[in-house]
Amino acid sequence: MFSRSSSSITFFFIVSLLAVLINPAISSRASSSFTKHTQHSSIASNCESWRLASETNNAGSWKVVPSRCVNSVKNYITGGQFENDYNIVARYAIAYAKRVKLGGDGKDAWVFDIDETLLSNLEYYKALGYGSEPYDDTKFNEWAVQGKAPAFDASLKLYKALKRLGFTIILLTGRDESQRSVTAKNLRDAGYFGWNRLLLRGKNDQGKTATQYKSEQRSKVVKEGYKIHGSTGDQWSDLQGFAVAARSFKVPNPMYYIA
Amino acid sequence: MFSRSSSSITFFFIVSLLAVLINPAISSRASSSFTKHTQHSSIASNCESWRLASETNNAGSWKVVPSRCVNSVKNYITGGQFENDYNIVARYAIAYAKRVKLGGDGKDAWVFDIDETLLSNLEYYKALGYGSEPYDDTKFNEWAVQGKAPAFDASLKLYKALKRLGFTIILLTGRDESQRSVTAKNLRDAGYFGWNRLLLRGKNDQGKTATQYKSEQRSKVVKEGYKIHGSTGDQWSDLQGFAVAARSFKVPNPMYYIA
Known part of the structure; x- marks a missing residue:
């Protein structure tokens, strides 16, 4: 490492x-x-x-x-290749989702990360030199609470397609519980509706790696009887660990890494 | 899929x-x-x-x-980018290996796939249009038994570095048990020496996916007390499943996919 x-x-x-x-x-x-x-x-x-x-x-x-x-x-980001790479991942996800046989009991789940997956913070990272500065928690939170991050078009298409197909949408973010309402509002403003739950880092999740925290949350979901058919994230820590999805879709993010 | x-x-x-x-x-x-x-x-x-x-x-x-x-x-393959991508993965693997604290009991293992990982079949795939034709078991075996696949320079460097550091090398291939001696000879001719074991598909492994077969083999190794610190393969099926390595290194292969 x-x-x-x-x-x-x-x-x-x-x-x-x-x-x-x-x-x-x-x-x-x-x-x-x-x-x-x-x-x-x-x-x-x-x-x-x-x-x-x-x-x-x-x-x-x-x-x-x-x-x-x-x-x-x-x-890479401003020249179109990032967008093209992103779109194609989302289309592979849609093509896979269409082939999944749903149980019809509402227990067919898809897990989404939020930042750089559903919502784009590109405006924020652009101002900070596209990942050339180390992550700054305070600065990022100042940006996040403004709640003005737009959707990735490709992710919004995927999200809507999954809703139409009958998947239960679970949002799992590294953001803190204190940002619940601003995050939910931002998501709705960006066009996302009808998720089953929005899971944020609570008191007991502080200090855990993203992989550990997210695996634990997925595990709880699985214990409730959900089947996680797919998962989309910009970080491997969104996708790996335990209670992983049947298929994982890693959207590109060359600007930062979360373990 | x-x-x-x-x-x-x-x-x-x-x-x-x-x-x-x-x-x-x-x-x-x-x-x-x-x-x-x-x-x-x-x-x-x-x-x-x-x-x-x-x-x-x-x-x-x-x-x-x-x-x-x-x-x-x-x-991509002939223009140098493939080689550059390949080399950098091997160097990340060496840098990681140097940071691993070895137990000194000979139980610190590294698992290598063979085809497109230790040995290059590029000459074979070049003649078949760089992956534009579907995989042909018979044809590939005809090539493999000739035993003339060269090493990837980057993999040979990684292999030798791991040996020097004291790792136990385990070779795990989808090739059939019947190709044991020709494979071992090809490996030695290409410069690889001193592996702990060479695991090939036996009778009981026929029909299994690569992910299942390789996971089972790794699992046996782990049960013997080995710690798999790293694993290198050109396919995700070399690296995923169960009994996975602490760190996985996926070398590029744009020519074929094995599930």
């Missing part, structure tokens, strides 16, 4: 350097004409590899986007 | 079409100048999204690379 930002960045620089030295495709180009373009290409290539390693959870925990990749992350 | 190649391809075409129609970035470009370049861009973008969806296991099961993306997969 790379739990310190400095070690994470250091590691990334070493990786980048080693990649240039070792990768024959890059080093041969580099030795023949080490132009700015080549330099850019190897940074671009390494940042793409970093993003894939993060999306597949190979990179483990990290605190900030490696400084060399901030521009690459910005371009 | 998209277990039929035809439905998988159909779905992908629908996704591509919808993406062009819905994604504002693409549709605005498309309406202003629907050039070949734009068309190429949207195919490239969708194939990148497909590849990410596959690497993150969002796409579920698939039989062949979507025909529109075969060229994109070929370019």
